[in-house]
Amino acid sequence: MSTPTSSSTSSSSGTEQRAARAAALDAADPLARYVGAFVPSADVVAYLDGNSLGRPTRASAERLARFATEQWGARLIRGWDEEWYDLPLTLGDRIGAAALGAGPGQAFVADSTTVILYKLVRAALGAPSVAGRDEVVLDSGNFPTDRYVLEGVAREHGVTLRWVAPAHDGGVTPEQVAEVLTDRTALVVLSHVAYRSGYLSDAAGITRLAHDAGALVLWDLCHSAGAVPVELDAWGVDLAVGCTYKYLNGGPGAPAFGYVRADLQDALTQPIQGWMGSAAPFEMGPGYAPHPGARGFLSGTPAIVGMLAMQDMVDLVAEAGMGAIRAKSVALTELALELVDDLLVPLGARVASPRDTGLRGSHVTVDHEAFEATLPLLWARGVIPDFRRPDGLRLGLSPLSTSFDEVRVGVEAVRDALAEVTAARAR
Amino acid sequence: MSTPTSSSTSSSSGTEQRAARAAALDAADPLARYVGAFVPSADVVAYLDGNSLGRPTRASAERLARFATEQWGARLIRGWDEEWYDLPLTLGDRIGAAALGAGPGQAFVADSTTVILYKLVRAALGAPSVAGRDEVVLDSGNFPTDRYVLEGVAREHGVTLRWVAPAHDGGVTPEQVAEVLTDRTALVVLSHVAYRSGYLSDAAGITRLAHDAGALVLWDLCHSAGAVPVELDAWGVDLAVGCTYKYLNGGPGAPAFGYVRADLQDALTQPIQGWMGSAAPFEMGPGYAPHPGARGFLSGTPAIVGMLAMQDMVDLVAEAGMGAIRAKSVALTELALELVDDLLVPLGARVASPRDTGLRGSHVTVDHEAFEATLPLLWARGVIPDFRRPDGLRLGLSPLSTSFDEVRVGVEAVRDALAEVTAARAR
Known part of the structure; x- marks a missing residue:
């Protein structure tokens, strides 16, 4: 079927x-049974x-349903001793093992992607190994929060931003x-999978290059964690951050994860000194000293309610395995x-994502000036793609x-809606 | 009954x-019916x-139970357009009206107390009205996070901390x-109700003094919001922060609230520049510009799941009214x-809280060197007080x-446990 059509019936x-x-x-899909592990939406035929926002697992729905009565309301303050105090680190370890290629003691769950980015960028710029260096390399096509955080830190710390414009299929x-790497480069901040194009960066190669130049590397894993294999330890990555509400299905605004390589932790200090990152939170003594290890990168009271749902998805990811997940992801994007x-x-649409499987994450972006106008039609028909302006x-x-x-079902519905919108405009 | 006893049966x-x-x-309690609005704990006779951690309301338990299936899973990404995007501000307004004496457009829900403190302290120190001033007044008895955040900011910005040692019943x-106010004071950071002693500060009076000296004021309302009347607008407070998991019953680690006085918002900039605080989050354009108003103090994606439970408690607080809540709070602490x-x-215990009703928040602290040893006994008997070392x-x-x-029931159980512990030590 390569003939354009203006209605679904004609094809x-x-x-x-x-x-x-x-x-x-x-x-033939070995992971097909997992589709039933998620809460269905009555009016959605293609999500x-x-x-952008992963579906809830059925297990998470049950976990949330039980939480107030069986955990919070039943255990009350005892929950902190019994489980919650350590949850940012135990859950970080589980995410690290299931999705990040990270050994224990390096990943943590906290704050938001934006706040962890701020803390880790600030920590990196204060690292002894980059003392005297005053440039940060970043991608002008990176997600806004990454660019905005860096712009703010650069202004307050006299750092020069060296922007790379994504050229190759929207990636760097x-x-x-x-x-752009020089002996003045302190840090490289890039996204592993580009939020718009889905371009999958060569994280191992870029990390090596940055290290060869004496710089540190921070990877934003928002669009890769849980969908694309990540090997932070093997790649020698210094710092990473990522969100848990996309492919880790933590729910809207679930806290983010951060990663600080074990042998770098003692050398770095983060700027938001809070009680939960202090050496002895319950002594409440004078003078902040950071807790050794990953805990030192925490600040405020951990967002326990926000950490509930992701736990079930992390279990599913661990069970299915990132190899099988990647294989299905590739097959899905190939079909798309x-x-x-x-x-x-x-109908005039242009593929904006890499066609090379090895350079593509788990989403495919297509451009057409009429797509924005198709969204109400698509939503009304239970088809929910994502849209990024323009x-x-x-x-x-x-x-x-x-x-x-x-x-x-989804792409066919997009075809129908696009044909309707363009036909209406032509009239 | 003023005779010491070593067992409950003898009295x-x-x-x-x-x-x-x-x-x-x-x-005779006009608010008695609200006790039944909370989820009970099977093994707890006195909470x-x-x-430290408020109980869940029954309504919140139901809201959490429904969320994954009826909201997140059903509406999926549409939830952001329909409700979630504005929730940090609409919920801030509701908290402001119910518990803070704050008109709309000034309070927001985000991050954690620690992170909001960091952002607002940094914003205050950059305010044009305090340009050239380099001192911050704070309380050496304040909660650790407040002290730690200030120590960190002071070190990185060359600010001198002027510590006030709480003298009067643990308060300032x-x-x-x-x-300690001088023409070098940029900011005063204090807790409205002291976390340890429960001392209730004269927030209106101290705010006036600080303003007379040309300084800004930031009040930590963690131990007052929802329990003690707060009148931020009437007192002319500049900035405030507080937590929602104590008397606003938002659940463990629920996000915090912040307040920035309306006529100060344009003059302040916060350092963690994220997409959700930017002028046009979905344009994703180059260059951060803060959103006008309270939204400009947001950073990352709002923690929607963490904002669920507090909504029901805010409704209850609004319905009961802070006047009636304060009256019952006073009666409860008087009885205690x-x-x-x-x-x-x-039995040798010493009251560490103010005896003057007007100087006391909603908790009472009692010191005894054997209290730590009573905790396992109390917990085993379903009596859960809080404990602060030593x-x-x-x-x-x-x-x-x-x-x-x-x-x-609670204080009688403490009496029994204390008598047992001290008797055992005497043997």
Whole structure:
């Protein structure tokens, strides 16, 4: 089916072929059973925005339902001694093991991505190994919070930002980074998977280059954790941050995770000195001293309620394994691209994501100036893609919760809506 | 009953008298019906730690139980447009109206107390009205996070900390503040109710003094919001921060609230520049510009799951009214002091809280070197007070969830446990 159509009925044989193909992929999918592990939405037939807000698992729904009566209300303050005080670190370890390639004692759950970014960037700029260096390398196509945090820190600390403009399919290559690395570079801050294009950076290679230049590296893993294999320890990454409400399904605004390489922890200090990161939180003595290890990067009281849901998804990720998750993610994005080529490109849409599987995360972005106008139609029909202005439709494919047929239904609906919108404009 | 006893059985007539008195107070309590609005704990007979972690309301338990299926899972990403994006501000307004004496557009819910403190202290120190001033006045008896945050900011910004040692019943008086205010004072940071002693500061008076000296004031309301009347607008307070998991019953680690006086908002900038505080979060354009108004003090993605439970308690606080809540709080602490005098002082305990009702918040602290050893006994008997090292037992009385009889049962159990511990040591 490569003929543009203006209504779904005119392509019924194509629809049947596509449906059969998606059904076959679902039937052969070794992770297919996980789709049923998530709470369904009554009016949604295709949820293609798991890269913005992952669905709740059924186990998380039950955990949240029980929490107030069986944990908070039943254990009351005793919960802190029994479990909650250590949860930022135990949960960090579980995320590290399941999704980050991080050994214990390095990852923690806290704050928001923005706040952890601020703390780790500040900590990195104070590291003895980069003393006297005053440049930070970053990506002008990075997610706004990353750019905004860096702009603020740069202004207050007299640091110069060396911007790299993403060229290669919306991503930054090792070659581009190499061009701006100098002996003044203190830190490189990049996203592992670009939020818009889905470009998958060569994190290992860029980390090596930065280290060769004497700089530290901070990876933003928001769009990769839980969807794309990450090997922080093996890659020798210094610092990382990421969110838990995308592919780790922690719920809207769930706290973020941070990672500080074990052998770097003693050399770094973060600026937001709070009681929960202090050496002896319950002594309440005078004078802050940071707690040794990852705890020293905490600040305020841990957001226990916000840490509930992600626990069940981390278990599923650990059980399924990142290798199998990546394999399904690749198959989902391949199918999405195939459908986009068949159904949307003929209507004038342009693929904005890498076509090379090895350079692509778990979402596919397609540009068309009429996409914004399709959103009300799509939402009304229970099809929920993501949208990034001015014209990017992001199809976020969450490997454990998205079926191949959902991708088919979704892209077909986008085709129908786009055809309707453009036909209405042509009249 | 002022005779020390070593077992509860030897004071049965006293117990009966006290039980009758507590029952009469409960019968006459206009807020008594609210006690049933909270989730009970099967094994707890006296929860006297609502000033550390408030109980869940039944409504919150239901809200949490429904959230994953009816909101997050059902609405998915649409929830952000429908409610969540504005929740930090709408909920801030509701807290402001119910508990802070704050008109709309000034309070917000975000981060943790520690992180908001950091942001607001940094913002205050950059205020044009205090340019050139380099001293911050604070209380050496303040909660650790307040002291630690200030120590960190002072070190990085060359600010001198002028410590006031709490003298008057563990609190700081206007006279003490007046002594250290100079034309170099940029900011005064104090707790409205002292976390240890429960001393209730003269916030209006101290704010006036600070303003007379040209300084800004930041009040920590962690131990007053929801228990003690607060009139931020009327007092002319500049900045405030407070937690929502104590008397606002938001659940463990629920996000904090902040307050920035409306006419000060444009003059202040906070350092953690994130997308949710930017002028146009979804344009994702280059260059951070703060959103006008209270939103400009947000940083990362709002912690929606953490903001669920507090909403129901804010409704209850608004319905009951801070006047009635304060009246019951006073009556509860009066009863607690009476019982402490009758049952614990004879065993060597010392009251560490103000006896003057007007100088006391909603908790009463009693010191005894053997209190730490009583905790396992008390917990085993379903009596849960708070404890602050080295020897302070805090009786936190949450006006809407605590009954007078609960106070009676709790203090009698403390008496029994203390008598047992001291008797065992004497053998």
